[in-house]
Amino acid sequence: MLIIEKIEGFEVISDEILRDIAQRAHGGWSTEYIAKYNGAEVGLLSFDFYQNKMESKIHEIYVLSEFREKGIGRKLLMYAEEVAMELRCFSIALEPHPFDRTVSLDMLISWYARNGYTPLVSNPKMMVKNLVYAVR
Incomplete structure (x- = not known):
């Protein structure tokens, strides 16, 4: 079973590769999440939220090589999109x-294109997905 948890401190990450990536990805706006499969750390998501623009950005999605091709990256991507929608963001961007x-x-x-992301006209290196959420 896959679970995704918010990271409160890098010292809680036991996998050296994931800890290093989390530390490098962390910025002033970012929140990091760890993916665990049957208790083992398998992946990482670094997510940015810009409240003043109601936009979000995926800074990093990383899955350890031995756990790739199991849908973990897709679940991290979907998780980021769910968080963005909960925050009422209009879009989510990333730079692959x-x-x-x-x-x-x-x-x-x-x-990313297969998952609904398209290049930005103003910056083709960036990809964006417009989000739709129900207004309550």
């Missing part, structure tokens, strides 16, 4: 960049 040599930039761009 491979974190290691096992994934190419073209593969990432294609994967």
Whole structure:
């Protein structure tokens, strides 16, 4: 079973690779989340929220190589979109960049496109997905 938890401090991350990525991804606006599969740390999400614009950005999605091709990256992506919708963001953006040599930039761009992200006209390196949420 996959669970995704907000990280309160980097010292709680036992996997050295994920801890390093979380520390590098963390910025003034970001919140990091760890994905655990059957108790093992398997992935990371770094998420930014810009309240003044009601926009969000995925700073990083990373899945350890031995856990790829199991839908974990997709679940992290969907989780980020759910958080953005809960925050009433109009869109969610990202800049695809491979974190290691096992994934190419073209593969990432294609994967994000299949999940509804399109390049920004003003900045083709960035991809965006418009979000729709129910007004309560």
